[in-house]
Amino acid sequence: MAKNEKTLHDPKIQFGLRLIELRKKRGWSQEQLSLESGLARSYLGGVERGQRNIALVNICKLAETLGLQPSELLTFD
Amino acid sequence: MAKNEKTLHDPKIQFGLRLIELRKKRGWSQEQLSLESGLARSYLGGVERGQRNIALVNICKLAETLGLQPSELLTFD
Known part of the structure; x- marks a missing residue:
């Protein structure tokens, strides 16, 4: 798998x-x-740069803050 | 908020x-x-009992193992 693919x-x-x-x-x-x-x-900033392994509680906190369902934050193209 | 609701x-x-x-x-x-x-x-066992704040990489590993999209593991009723 090429680096960028990885x-x-x-x-x-x-x-x-x-x-x-x-x-x-x-x-x-x-x-x-x-x-x-x-x-x-x-x-x-670290999460957005892909440097942090964010945990469930913070994922749900961000979803709630953005007015979204938690699953929407894990919907990757 | 009642205890069970919480x-x-x-x-x-x-x-x-x-x-x-x-x-x-x-x-x-x-x-x-x-x-x-x-x-x-x-x-x-700890994750299933709601005692662990599982992180993104393990959520995605479980999704892949179960043949599901990561978002499906965060689809709560």
């Missing part, structure tokens, strides 16, 4: 890209998402 | 119940799911 299949990277997409759809900055969710901006 | 809204418990449902749909024991996924049976 990267693309990394759930952390897929989740990060999905979170960016959903946050931007909402018109929010990382700062705004941090404010609304109560999660630190630096932590969110 | 319990039911706990993502860890919701995920545990969902995992049991999907595992049983597949006709697998916890042992079988452990064997197939490579995740320890004791860990899976």
